[in-house]
Each structure stands twice: as structure tokens, then as C-alpha cells.
Amino acid sequence: MALMKDEVDIVIPTIRTLDFLESWRPFFQPYHLIIVQDGDPSKTIKVPEGFDYDLYNRDDINRILGPKASCISYKESACRCFGFLISKKKYIFTIDDDCFVAKDPSGKEINAVEQHVRNLITPSTPFFFNTLYDPYREGADFVRGYPFSMRSGVPTAVSHGLWLNIPDYDAPTQLVKPRERSTRYVDAVITIPKGTLYPMCGMNLAFDRELIGPAMYFGLLGDGQPFKRYDDMLAGWLSKVVCDHLGLGVKTGLPYLWHSKASDPFVNLKKEFNGLFWQEELIPFFQSVVLPKECTTAQQCYLELAKLVKENLASIDPYFIRLADAMVTWIEAWDEFNPPKPAAAS
Numbered sequence: 001m002a003l004m005k006d007e008v009d010i011v012i013p014t015i016r017t018l019d020f021l022e023s024w025r026p027f028f029q030p031y032h033l034i035i036v037q038d039g040d041p042s043k044t045i046k047v048p049e050g051f052d053y054d055l056y057n058r059d060d061i062n063r064i065l066g067p068k069a070s071c072i073s074y075k076e077s078a079c080r081c082f083g084f085l086i087s088k089k090k091y092i093f094t095i096d097d098d099c100f101v102a103k104d105p106s107g108k109e110i111n112a113v114e115q116h117v118r119n120l121i122t123p124s125t126p127f128f129f130n131t132l133y134d135p136y137r138e139g140a141d142f143v144r145g146y147p148f149s150m151r152s153g154v155p156t157a158v159s160h161g162l163w164l165n166i167p168d169y170d171a172p173t174q175l176v177k178p179r180e181r182s183t184r185y186v187d188a189v190i191t192i193p194k195g196t197l198y199p200m201c202g203m204n205l206a207f208d209r210e211l212i213g214p215a216m217y218f219g220l221l222g223d224g225q226p227f228k229r230y231d232d233m234l235a236g237w238l239s240k241v242v243c244d245h246l247g248l249g250v251k252t253g254l255p256y257l258w259h260s261k262a263s264d265p266f267v268n269l270k271k272e273f274n275g276l277f278w279q280e281e282l283i284p285f286f287q288s289v290v291l292p293k294e295c296t297t298a299q300q301c302y303l304e305l306a307k308l309v310k311e312n313l314a315s316i317d318p319y320f321i322r323l324a325d326a327m328v329t330w331i332e333a334w335d336e337f338n339p340p341k342p343a344a345a346s
């Protein structure tokens with residue numbers, strides 16, 4: 001049974017091949033796939049038979065967005081956010097092409113789509129921590145002392161899944177621990193408390209487009225930019241600031257998938273180099289941001305954040321002025337392709 005099959009798009013950035021889809025066929029076949037082909041658009045990427053998909057390469061992105069295509073990264077997994085923008089569905093699940101179906105401790109294959117949807121359709125508890133983890137899961141509840149006034153929770157905007165086998169480590173960690181593998185299956189889903197940022201990894205991620213889509217921009221990184229392999233981190237910091245401001249929840253934990261490819265740590269070190277230093281200034285900055293109460297939509301919050309990025313981060317590097325402009329272009333593109341729905345007749 002494919003949960004919410006008409007409400008979910010599965011977005012896959014790829015610069016390699018899509019053979020991994022065979023592993024997901026039982027779970028993905030009922031859903032629509034949006035494949036964002038990065039790199040050389042003249043290269044043909046084969047999609048295995050039997051999947052319902054749209055595939056967009058760089059020529060398509062340029063044709064569809066016109067000048068606004070300038071905000072979509074090139075040669076960076078951040079290109080995936082083009083799929084977020086042109087989707088018409090309520091939920092997005094995005095996954096990398098080197099991620100496979102994992103098994104839980106009982107040996108059962110994990111349907112990551114289903115778990116993400118369950119995470120997203122049940123509330124979050126960012127304002128008061130429930131020590132027995134997600135109280136809305138089967139076999140759990142609010143523990144003694146949990147305020148009754150808070151037990152309805154808040155809408156969940158983001159569901160952040162994890163990975164067995166190759167963990168998402170930065171290059172320095174990968175270099176000193178080349179053989180370390182993620183083997184611990186933790187059967188938990190946890191709401192990330194309000195006021196706390198987190199390192200959002202894009203390889204096993206789902207979100208509610210209608211609640212937080214405009215804030216899930218993966219930035220202008222990659223080819224031609226001094227900032228690389230921090231696309232998901234940037235989106236995670238900014239979207240969490242917006243979620244906290246709008247009273248939306250972010251969950252992390254289940255589902256797990258099996259991450260198979262360790263990218264080259266030396267190549268990654270070069271790509272991540274600036275980010276390793278900049279993150280130590282960016283994180284405290286985003287942690288300190290307080291958005292004005294007049295910002296009541298994800299778009300308004302995001303445009304305010306673009307202003308703050310431009311005003312406060314150019315001292316780190318002039319690149320942040322370009323990033324701030326790209327954030328504004330992203331919202332313009334978002335609104336062009338996702339015009340506000342007319343208010344229901346009263």
C-alpha cells in the first residue's frame with residue numbers, strides 16, 4: 001500500500017546513474033519521480049523501465065526558469081531544489097542515487113517513503129521535550145509531567161532520515177576514519193527542539209512543500225562558487241530558523257537507508273574547505289537570528305533572511321551578497337511556479 005501516493009513526489013539529483021532505483025522498485029513504483037540531471041545535459045541518463053517520472057537536465061532548467069535559472073546550482077547536489085520548485089505535490093521525499101533500501105534489526109526492508117510520510121502527517125513537539133521520543137508513534141505516548149496544553153503538538157514540516165553503512169561525515173572526519181561505518185540502528189524519531197539548529201543532510205529527507213517549501217532552497221553553490229557541499233547544511237539552518245519562527249516541527253531519526261558510496265575525501269576536502277571555516281561563523285549567526293513577527297509566511301521569512309545574509313555576512317566573503325540575491329531569485333521563481341491558492345469561498 002503506497003501511503004499518500006498522489007501527494008508525494010520523489011526528487012532525485014543525479015550526475016551518475018539511476019540503477020539504484022531497482023532496489024527501491026516495490027516502494028517507489030507507485031510514486032511520481034522528479035529526476036534532476038546535473039552536469040552535461042547532452043549525456044543521456046537511462047531511467048529503468050516501469051517508473052512514472054519527469055527528467056530535467058540543465059537545458060530544461062534554463063528553458064523553464066529563464067533568467068531565474070541563475071539561482072539553481074550547477075555541479076552540486078543542490079540542483080535537486082529545482083524539483084522541489086516545480087513539483088505540484090504536498091510532500092517531497094529527496095534521496096541520493098547511491099542510497100539503497102536498508103533492513104531493520106528484524107531483517108525487514110525499510111519503506112523509507114512510508115516512514116517519512118508518517119513522520120510528516122503526525123505532529124511534532126518542539127516546545128517541550130518528550131523523553132520517550134515521538135509520542136505519536138505506536139507504543140509510545142507523552143510521559144508523566146508533559147504539559148497537557150502542549151500534547152496536540154504542532155504541524156511537522158521536515159522529516160530528516162538517517163543512514164546505515166557510509167555516514168554523512170565531513171572530509172576531515174572521513175580522512176581520519178576512512179573505515180568507520182554507521183551500524184547502529186536506533187529505533188527513534190525525535191523532534192529537534194525549538195531554538196536548536198541541526199546539520200540537515202539531503203540524502204534521505206522529506207518535507208511538506210506547503211508549509212516550508214520556499215525555505216528549502218539549497219543555495220547557489222558548486223561550480224563557479226566558493227561554497228561547495230554545504231547546500232543541505234545551508235538549507236537546514238535557514239529552514240529551521242523559519243520553522244522555529246512559524247511554530248513548525250522538524251523530526252530526525254527513522255527511516256534509515258543504506259548509503260553505499262563514500263565519495264573521495266580528498267576531493268571533498270577541497271570542495272568543503274571554505275565551508276569548514278565559514279560554518280563556525282554562519283551557525284552562531286543563524287542561531288542568533290530573530291525574525292520580525294510581521295513575517296507570517298515561509299516566503300516572507302525567507303526574504304527577511306536574504307536581507308540579513310546580505311547585511312551581515314559579506315564580511316565573511318562577498319560571495320554572500322551573491323547568495324542573498326540568489327535567495328531572492330529563488331522566492332521569485334517559487335512564487336511564479338507556485339502562485340498562492342485562491343482563498344476558499346466563505
Ligand SMILES: O=c1ccn([C@@H]2O[C@H](COP(=O)(O)OP(=O)(O)O[C@H]3OC[C@H](O)[C@H](O)[C@H]3O)[C@@H](O)[C@H]2O)c(=O)[nH]1
Nearest residue numbers: 013014015016038075076077096097201202203232263
Ligand atoms: O555535482 C554533483 C555531485 C553529486 N550529485 C548527486 O548528488 C547526490 C549526492 O552525491 P554523492 O553521493 O557523491 O554525495 P556524498 O559525498 O554522499 O555527500 C552527500 O551528502 C548528503 C548531501 O545532501 C549531498 O547529497 C552530498 O553532499 C547523488 O545523487 C549525486 O548523483 C549531483 O547531482 N551533482
Ligand SMILES: [Mn+2]
Nearest residue numbers: 096098259261
Ligand atoms: Mn553519497
